[in-house]
Amino acid sequence: MPFLQRLSLNRGDRLLLLAGVVAFFALTFLPGIVSSGHPSGGTGLHLEAAPYSRAATPASPGSAIPPDTFAWSGKGSAAEGGYGSKAVAPAAQQAPQKIPNYPAAAAPTRIVYPAAGLDVTIHPLTPTPEELESQAIVPPITVDGYWVTSFGVPGAGSTNTTYILGHSWEGRDAPFNRLSAASVPGDVFEATTATGTMRYRVDSVDTYVKSSLKDSPIWTGVPNRLVLISCYTEDPWGKNVVVVASPVPEP
Known part of the structure; x- marks a missing residue:
């Protein structure tokens, strides 16, 4: 040279x-x-002045927390049973809905949501003491769904809301991606357990700034309510999409 x-x-x-x-x-x-080449996925939320929503639940602003994390409430009805403690989740605050002919309450094993193209296996996910203390939980990085065992189960005799979490991804297809774009109030989907299958109708579809999710109304215990949570695909590191559904009464 x-x-x-x-x-x-x-x-x-x-x-x-x-x-x-x-x-x-x-x-x-x-x-x-x-x-610059690392894959991103999972849930996340960022600060915005106004939330995107297909229903009326507002999101309050807050500071960002790490992606791929789901946070739950540590106050209100949650605090009485300790969502943020090592205690089991509390009994619901509202009276159980009448659900004639539904099978006995049991752990969910599958969700089939035709309108959103969602058909996933559901696994149990028990928060660790550290996750209970921090009020945040990170599901395994897979395309399956995860039922949070410290809350409710669907079916007759349910005493609390059932929460199912799943990751969405950037740059690849994944079942929970479709909740952001395809789910709307009025959709009907099915939850299968060891005792049978139940139908649910979507009440609302909202997005929340991730740090505000733990203080949102979705953590009010309602027997047989079922809530699906993933990251919002248009801002996977900044927001969660939340689908809230109630049982379809059998004739």
Whole structure:
């Protein structure tokens, strides 16, 4: 290299200097190249003046917290049983709805939501003591759904709301992606348990700034209410999409 020749360096010195130049460029540019290619997914929420909503539930602003995390309430009806403590989730505040002919309450194992193209297996997810303390939970990074075991189960005899979480993804298809674009109030979907299958009608579809989700009305205990939560695909690191549904009474 001409500039090395003008310095009158011997061969060993030239190689040493060249190695230093290469190391400088690697340290300067490689981290940016590597970080720009990481996949993103999961839930997240960002600060916005007004929430996107297909129903009327507002979202309050707050500071961002890490993506792929779902936060629940630590006050109001939740506090009495300890959503933010190590206690079991509280009994519901509202009287159970009459659901003739529904099978006995049991853990959900599958959700089929035709209008949203959603057909997923549901696994139990029990929050750790640390997650209970922080009021935040991160489901496994899969395309399946996860039922939060410290709350309710669907079916006759239910005493609380059932919460099912699932990740959405950027740059790839995933079942929960479709909640953001395809779900609307009035849709009907099915929840299957070991005791049978129940039909639910969507009451509302809302988005929340992630840090405000834990203080939202969705954490009010309502027997047999079923809530689906994922990240909002138009802002997966900033918002959650929340689908709230109630049982379809059998004739």
